[in-house]
Amino acid sequence: MSIDPGHNGANAQHISEIDRLVWIGNGTKACNTVGTSTDAGYPEHAFNWDVATRVVAKLRAAGATVVLTRPNDSGWGPCIDQRAAIANGAHAAAAVSIHADGGPSGGRGFHVIEPALIPGLNAANIAPSARLGSALRDAVRAGSSFPTSTYAGSNGIVVSSIYGGLNLAKVPAVFIECANMRNATDAALLVQPAVRDRLASAIVAGIAAYLAG
Ligand code: ZN
DSSP: OEEEEOSOTTGGGOHHHHTSEEEOSSSEEESOOOOOBOTTOOBHHHHHHHHHHHHHHHHHHTTOOOEESSSOSSSOOOOHHHHHHHHHHTTOSOEEEEEEEOOOTTOOOBEEEEEOOOTTTSHHHHHHHHHHHHHHHHHHHHHSSOOBOSSSSBTTEEEESOOHHHHTOSSOEEEEEEEETTSHHHHHHHTSHHHHHHHHHHHHHHHHHHHHO
């Protein structure tokens, strides 16, 4: 398993480094970005790190072998192409990138992002990633404090080719935007450790459901 906490705690102090363009399979994109935050200043990188480390602990407790794409929340990067390479190099059974969105303040909820077909690049990875995405969507809808998104995608699913981490994946891969940090209701929930722990358990349940086929 590969778990990828989006962004990193010192990205904001390394703008020139993270602005470097990297190839993402169908064009170029910045190596990394700073991410969003709640209105009160809880940063997305910290939320992602907290949820990801809870997911990793639960997966390892269940006997899974897990790689994390960054070792802490105090560095910068790695670039998005490198995050995909970590999952590919580990031959991960599934790769999940954990984020929270900076969406419209009136919109709530989570959505899962699945890779779109890029001819010649990722055809073999589309169907397994879609199965992983559906399993994750079902589990997070059932077991977290967040509804499926009221503003993005359809039924909690977005299919996209703008993410390097998905385009370059050779293993089943999805992103989850766990909540909308710009929405007051979601923000009041996601700052609570118990809410993040419940979310992490739901993510683990989704991964387990996918692996069980
Ligand atoms: Zn993000």
